[in-house]
Amino acid sequence: MSFSRFFRLFSIILATLVAYSFAAKTTYGKVRSRIGDVGLQKTNTSEWVEPHVGTKVHEGDLLRTMMESQVIVGLPDGSSISIEENSIVSMSELISEDGKNISTTDIKKGKVRFDVQKQANKESSIKFKTGTAVAAIRGTEGIIGHSRNGKLIASLRTGQLEIFTGNKATTINGGQTAVPKGEELVVLDLVSSGTTDFFDELDEILSDSTTNVDSLEKVITEKDSLLTHMKDELKGKVKCDFAPLPDKVADTLVVVKGKCAAADTVEIAGEKQASNGNEMEFKPTWDVGAIGEKKFAVTCQIGKLRIHCGQLNTFYVGKAKEEETIDSTLRAPLLTVATQSPISVSNPAAFTIEGSFNTGDPAATLFVKMGAYTSPNLVPLSANGSFTHTVNVSEKKGNWNEKSVSVEYNSSKLGSKTITLDLDVDKTSKLVNTEKPFIAVNSADSLKCYAKLTLNNSKGDDVIYKSIIDDETTIESSHYKSNASIRQELTSGVHRYAFTAEDQAGNIHQVTKTLGCFPPRKHTLEITGGNTYERIRSPKPPQGYQSNSIYRNLTFKITNIPNNDPRYIKMITISQKGKSNVILRPTDFQSNIFDHQVELPHGAKTDITIKVIMKNGSILSATKTYEVR
Numbered sequence: 001m002s003f004s005r006f007f008r009l010f011s012i013i014l015a016t017l018v019a020y021s022f023a024a025k026t027t028y029g030k031v032r033s034r035i036g037d038v039g040l041q042k043t044n045t046s047e048w049v050e051p052h053v054g055t056k057v058h059e060g061d062l063l064r065t066m067m068e069s070q071v072i073v074g075l076p077d078g079s080s081i082s083i084e085e086n087s088i089v090s091m092s093e094l095i096s097e098d099g100k101n102i103s104t105t106d107i108k109k110g111k112v113r114f115d116v117q118k119q120a121n122k123e124s125s126i127k128f129k130t131g132t133a134v135a136a137i138r139g140t141e142g143i144i145g146h147s148r149n150g151k152l153i154a155s156l157r158t159g160q161l162e163i164f165t166g167n168k169a170t171t172i173n174g175g176q177t178a179v180p181k182g183e184e185l186v187v188l189d190l191v192s193s194g195t196t197d198f199f200d201e202l203d204e205i206l207s208d209s210t211t212n213v214d215s216l217e218k219v220i221t222e223k224d225s226l227l228t229h230m231k232d233e234l235k236g237k238v239k240c241d242f243a244p245l246p247d248k249v250a251d252t253l254v255v256v257k258g259k260c261a262a263a264d265t266v267e268i269a270g271e272k273q274a275s276n277g278n279e280m281e282f283k284p285t286w287d288v289g290a291i292g293e294k295k296f297a298v299t300c301q302i303g304k305l306r307i308h309c310g311q312l313n314t315f316y317v318g319k320a321k322e323e324e325t326i327d328s329t330l331r332a333p334l335l336t337v338a339t340q341s342p343i344s345v346s347n348p349a350a351f352t353i354e355g356s357f358n359t360g361d362p363a364a365t366l367f368v369k370m371g372a373y374t375s376p377n378l379v380p381l382s383a384n385g386s387f388t389h390t391v392n393v394s395e396k397k398g399n400w401n402e403k404s405v406s407v408e409y410n411s412s413k414l415g416s417k418t419i420t421l422d423l424d425v426d427k428t429s430k431l432v433n434t435e436k437p438f439i440a441v442n443s444a445d446s447l448k449c450y451a452k453l454t455l456n457n458s459k460g461d462d463v464i465y466k467s468i469i470d471d472e473t474t475i476e477s478s479h480y481k482s483n484a485s486i487r488q489e490l491t492s493g494v495h496r497y498a499f500t501a502e503d504q505a506g507n508i509h510q511v512t513k514t515l516g517c518f519p520p521r522k523h524t525l526e527i528t529g530g531n532t533y534e535r536i537r538s539p540k541p542p543q544g545y546q547s548n549s550i551y552r553n554l555t556f557k558i559t560n561i562p563n564n565d566p567r568y569i570k571m572i573t574i575s576q577k578g579k580s581n582v583i584l585r586p587t588d589f590q591s592n593i594f595d596h597q598v599e600l601p602h603g604a605k606t607d608i609t610i611k612v613i614m615k616n617g618s619i620l621s622a623t624k625t626y627e628v629r
Contacts, residue, residue, distance in 0.1 A: 025097040026287055028056040029073040032080060032270035036069030059094045063087075065110070072270035075116075077101045078286035078294050079126070080270030082113040084196055087145070092129070099289045100124050111145025111153070113196055115269070118388070120292030133165045139388070141174075141297055142194040147203045152185070154178045155202075157194025157297075157308065160352070160390065171348035173390050179206065181216055187431075188217060189392065190224040195306045198227055231307055237262045238300050238309060245314040247359060248384060249294075254314055256282040256296065263300035263309070275300070291316055293383040315384035334358050334417040335366075335409040343405065345393045346426035349434075352390045353421070357409050359385040364411035370423075371402045393425060396434045400425050401460040427461060433505035437463045441499065441513050444490070447617055449517035453486040453499060461503045468498040490517035494567045518568055518616035521560065525612055525620040528555040535627045540602055549599045550628060557593040558612055558620065564592045573611040574598075600626045 031051045039048035043060035057063065057073050065071060065087050072082045076096030083089045087110025095102045101124045105112060116126050118139030128135045128144050133152050135144055140159030147153055154163055155177040163170045163178060163185065170185045172178050177193045178185045179202060192198035201223050205211055211219060242258030260266050263275040269284035284296055298310040337355035345351050357366055357379070366382070368375040368389045378387045393399055406420040427433050437458050444451040455465060458480060467476045467488055476488065488499070493516070500510040538550050554574075561568045566589035574582040574596055582596065600606050605627045612620040 025095060026076040027095055028058045029075045029091065029094060031055040031057065031071060032074040033072040033267075033272045034070065035272070036085070037066035038069050038071045039064040039066075057091055057094075059091060061091050063089050063091070072267075072272070074270045074285070075101070075103060076287040077117050077119070077124075077290040077292075078269065078284055079103075079114070079116040081105060081115075082270065084111045084113060084143075084145075086110050087112065093127075096287050096290065099291055101126065101290070103127070104129060107145050109146060111143055111196070111199055113143045115141045115297055116159075117286075117290075117295065118293045133163055135161050135163045137161045139295075143196055143199050145199070147206045149207045151180045151206050152178070153199060153202050153206070155190075155193045155195070155199060160348075160350075171350075173348060173350045173392060175392070177202070177220075179216075179220065182213055186217065188220060189396075190220070191228040192224045192231070197305050198224070200304075201227060227305075231305060234262075234302055234305060234307055238302070238307060240266075240298060240300065240309040242298065242310060242312060245296075245312050248315050248317050250316075250318055252288050252290075252316070253283055253285045254294070256284065256312060258298075260298075260300055260309060263302055263307075265301045266309070267299045267301070268312075269296045286316065288318075291318055293386060295383070311381065313381065313383040315386075317384070334411070334415055335407065335419060337407055337419045337421065339421060342422035342424040344424045344426065345400075345432060346429040347431050349394045349429065349431035350390055350392045351405075351423075352388060353405065353407060354386075354388045355407065355419075356385045357382075357387065358411075358414055361411040361413040364409065364414065366410075367408050368405065369408060370405040371399055373399060393423075394432050394434050395427075395459055395461070398459075400427065400432055427504045430505045430507075433461065433503055433507065435459070436507040436509040437461065437501040437503050438509050439465070439499050439501040439511050441511055444513075444515050446490075446516045446518050446615055449490045449492070449519055451488045451490060451497075451513075451515060453488055455480055455484045455486060455501055458483050458503070464502045466500045466502075468500070469495050471496065471498065490515055492517050492519055493562060493565065516567065516615060518614070520616055520618070521562075521614075523561060523568075523612075523614055523618060523620060524559045525610060525622045526557050526559060527610070527622055527624050528557075529624075531622050531624060533625045533627070535629065536600070538602065538628055548603075549601045551597055551599055552626065554596045554598050554608060554610075554624070555594070556596075556610055556622070558614075559592070561592050566590065566592050568615055570613045570615045572613075575609045575611070577607060598626070600628050602628050604628065 031053055038051060040051040041048050041062040063071055063083050065083050065085050067085055069085050072080055074080050088108045089112060090106040092106045093102055093104035100121045104127045106129045116137055126137050130146060130152050135154060140156060140161055142156035144154045154161060156172055156174050158174040160173050170178055172187050175189060175193050176187050177190050178187050205219055240260040245254055256268055257279060259279045260275045261277055265272050266275045268282040271282050273280050294314050294316055296312045300307045300309040335357050339353045343351045353368055364379050366378040370391060375389050378389060402423055404420050404422050406418055408418045410416045425432060438456040440454050442452045442454055463480045465478045465480060466474055469475050469491055496514050498510055498512045500508060502508045541548060569589055572584040598608055605625055607623055607625050609623045
């Protein structure tokens, strides 16, 4: 991330003027805290030694933690990395010189939690390596590492992180977590992102061989909701009160004082202390050349759960120009925004606004607003008037149709100013456009030959609707920019239809149905051997014979049906006086020709009536009279 033009210019002038900004090169970090069984292996040795608070960790050194152990290393710029239990980590690169910080942490096993300061020098590089992946960050708080079965997990509470696996890059922002799903990384919006307790829950899920890949996101989301509920209940019990830090400091150390009730331990800048309700004192430090914003998250631990309890901010300016800096700040404009308009949103599905504001009124407010969204007041969250705020944008969040975003500064003392930027949201991006449109068949009229469908969940997307008949021919293609009711004309006969809706990002929903169209048509009913009368000569049965009847096959057919397809027939009724009606339904139809055996009594006339109801509504009937003598 870059500072605004004003803030960059200010930083360059300040760094040039202070003589000691050209500090000596630092190639080590220091142990800030350790718990349990921790080992340090120096470069070119095979011996593991026990580090203590203050022990220097140089380039190439290995750190190892065992069960229920942890070591936190402070970096020269005030950042900290926490090597969690059952982990092996190499500080493969660690240089801080003239405000430029280069750090590469190679996670060979386990996981690392990090709280990295925002880098004022654009040449700074903070990276984490995990096997085949490299993650690059600037000003981020979160956790990254391996699950027990070697799968990558990266999770952020704040900031931004870019993961490179081969030639593919995946970006996650604050409040997001990346986990493997098959061969790909999937990015999820999760409230619990960036905490070790949630990492452990993800480890359990990913290491469970019974977890189905298709249900992975649902299982993780449910676990996130449960953990969030538990933490929300605890937040109401934990009370922290810390004195605010000065807006600017000239020393390479700041004293943090405060206390927390109902927490087991409190951690600030890699220093962990037991919380017993009494006042605690923390002393974050950094190198003399690390000019820039310093932020310190307050993390409370209750049992195995970690809760964000607040954040403290200041800005390290150096002693020589402190007074000049204050005067310059008071003369600064009310509000400037470095981010250029229009803001393009595609990959990642987020945008970041950066700028500066006048710090002459601590009671002022600064909000980023977009549609129904309003950010927290950024004034108390920003050091020395430099602010950065990231907003996630997607169809799922319901804000992808917004056309502009505004930054509003209000001060009863200094005045007000609003800057509005245009938004250009790329709806062809699968990261932005995440949800399928939905097509549904509501009804079909086989006589009038049409079907009624609804297109839903378009949410302002440009959707292509297609209907394909018998998997071969597209019979209609239309564009819709909103939800719609669709009347689809049907083709004569019985056919298999595929109705599809595809949005700009290629998300597709399809419904298939077999539908009939039976327009008016003149059908005929023909009885073999004539439709009216047939006389049958048959000798009377012998005296005493139980049956006085003979049996004959009644053959008839329905003609003028397209392709002689019996699916055009709805129902056939065969009636005979003194007997129950015989009803034939579509499941009984094999062709348009039918054979039905009838019983005919000797010495009498018998009327057989056939009634055919066609699916197009027409009714055919015929009667044949048999006389047996």
